[in-house]
Amino acid sequence: MSLPRHVAIIMDGNGRWAEARGLPRYRGHLAGHGAIREAVSGALEAGVEWLTLFAFSTENWRRPSSEVRALFELFESVLREETPELVERGVRIHIIGDRLHLPDSLRAAIEAAERASANADRLHLVGALNYGGRQEIVRAAAQLAALGEPITEASLRAAFYLPEMPDPDLIIRTSGEMRLSNFFLWQSAYSEIWVTETLWPDFTKEEFAHAIRAYQTRRRRFGGVPQG
Numbered sequence: 459m460s461l462p463r464h465v466a467i468i469m470d471g472n473g474r475w476a477e478a479r480g481l482p483r484y485r486g487h488l489a490g491h492g493a494i495r496e497a498v499s500g501a502l503e504a505g506v507e508w509l510t511l512f513a514f515s516t517e518n519w520r521r522p523s524s525e526v527r528a529l530f531e532l533f534e535s536v537l538r539e540e541t542p543e544l545v546e547r548g549v550r551i552h553i554i555g556d557r558l559h560l561p562d563s564l565r566a567a568i569e570a571a572e573r574a575s576a577n578a579d580r581l582h583l584v585g586a587l588n589y590g591g592r593q594e595i596v597r598a599a600a601q602l603a604a605l606g607e608p609i610t611e612a613s614l615r616a617a618f619y620l621p622e623m624p625d626p627d628l629i630i631r632t633s634g635e636m637r638l639s640n641f642f643l644w645q646s647a648y649s650e651i652w653v654t655e656t657l658w659p660d661f662t663k664e665e666f667a668h669a670i671r672a673y674q675t676r677r678r679r680f681g682g683v684p685q686g
Contacts (some may be wrong), residue, residue: 462627462673464508464648467497468641471633471657484528489659491536500666501581502547508582508623512641513634516556530564533587539565541574554619555589556597584623591643594618595632618644620629625649628673630666634659650676 469490476486495509501509504584514529544551551571553586560568568587598617602609625645629638634655640648652669654661 460674461505462670463506464510464624464626465501465506465628465630465670466510466512466626466642467662468512468599468629468631468639469493469658470631470633470635470639472659474633475657475659483525484532486657486659487529487532491532492674493658493661494536495540496661497666498544498549498581498583498593498662500663500670501583502549502680503663504667504670506581506670508584508626510584510586510623510626510642512586512589512639514555514587514589515640516588516593517640530561533577533585534561534564534567537564537571541571544583545575545578545634548578549568549575549583550578550581552582552584552620552623553587554584554594555587556593557588560588582623586641589619589641591638591645595644614644627678628652628669630654630669632661648678651675 462477472486472490473483474486475489476483479485485579497509497511518529519526537606541551551574553568553572557565557568595614599609600611601617607613623645626642626649627646629642629646629649629651631637633650634653636653642649650673652672654665656665662666
């Protein structure tokens with residue numbers, strides 16, 4: 459099988475990584491920053507065109523407010539610190555999800571990163587932040603209904619956060635959990651899924667390459683019957 463055009467990662471296990479070391483959960487999120495760098499390097503080295511990282515779901519608001527606040531501060535810091543180097547490496551940054559309830563300073567950092575990287579074309583890096591798959595579908599349908607437009611597969615996709623983004627060919631989930639957690643529910647219809655027991659802070663570009671190789675051994679049928 460050929461190289462996946464779009465790889466998406468459900469980054470899971472930061473809290474368990476920290477708890478296993480007797481550390482506060484926030485330390486796990488901090489450690490996960492390094493794994494983001496590893497995943498980006500892995501995607502660039504493999505020649506993947508799109509990489510999506512599921513950073514914060516619409517359900518994550520149920521976590522303690524102190525943890526949510528710390529996460530938003532971390533996201534803002536990562537965007538401001540990493541954007542210049544990402545741009546140098548040809549990485550264009552996109553953020554999908556509901557920005558309405560994000561802190562003003564984080565929204566400003568998102569907009570600055572997207573503007574600064576707008577001309578990069580080696581890798582599209584998508585951050586799913588305050589994102590939910592069901593919410594994205596409902597939002598798109600509501601927009602079409604308000605406009606009196608027919609709801610079709612094509613029109614629904616056109617109303618998604620990033621219409622030009624291809625469906626993920628491969629979804630990687632860390633920490634061994636076997637679920638999508640409300641991530642890319644529409645887009646994952648025919649995605650291959652690869653699960654690793656590795657907790658997100660321990661994820662490396664070598665493991666990314668291993669996932670790519672595993673993907674390349676599979677036969678994608680898209681609901682059909684293999685020929686020959």
